[in-house]
Amino acid sequence: MSNLRPRKDPRNPHPRRPSRPAQGVARWLTRPDHHMVGGVLEVNGQSYELLPLYSGAETVLDGYRLLKGDGAMYDLPRDLSTCDCPGHTFRPEQPCKHMLALKAAFARLADEGRAA
Ligand SMILES: [Zn+2]
Secondary structure (H helix, E strand, C coil), X not given: CCCCCCCCCCCCCCCXXXXXXXXXXXXXXXXXXXXXXXXXXXXXXXEEEEEEEXXXXXXXXXXXXXXXXXXXXXXXXXXXXXXXXXXXXXXXCCCCHHHHHHHHHHHHHHHHHHXX
């Protein structure tokens, strides 16, 4: 066992970085089709391509991949309960901007669907 990373103090889990809530300001630059293909989402001024992830059979949507312009990609499960970005990896107790942004963006799609 390595002792390089001390156990987190639950009263002060992030002594160096003041914890600030993630912001998930999102808007669709391009809306995805009903297969969740072709979406481009802007999160805090950064644009991401939205890709659907399928497990095994291509009919079962398993999650989403956000592809950033610089090549970084982040995968989220279908329920958006987690994200493999550094932000969420280091602060698993907080939803990251990708989780918040996708939740908000999908809610907006659903609203638009009802309105149409
Ligand atoms: Zn994330």
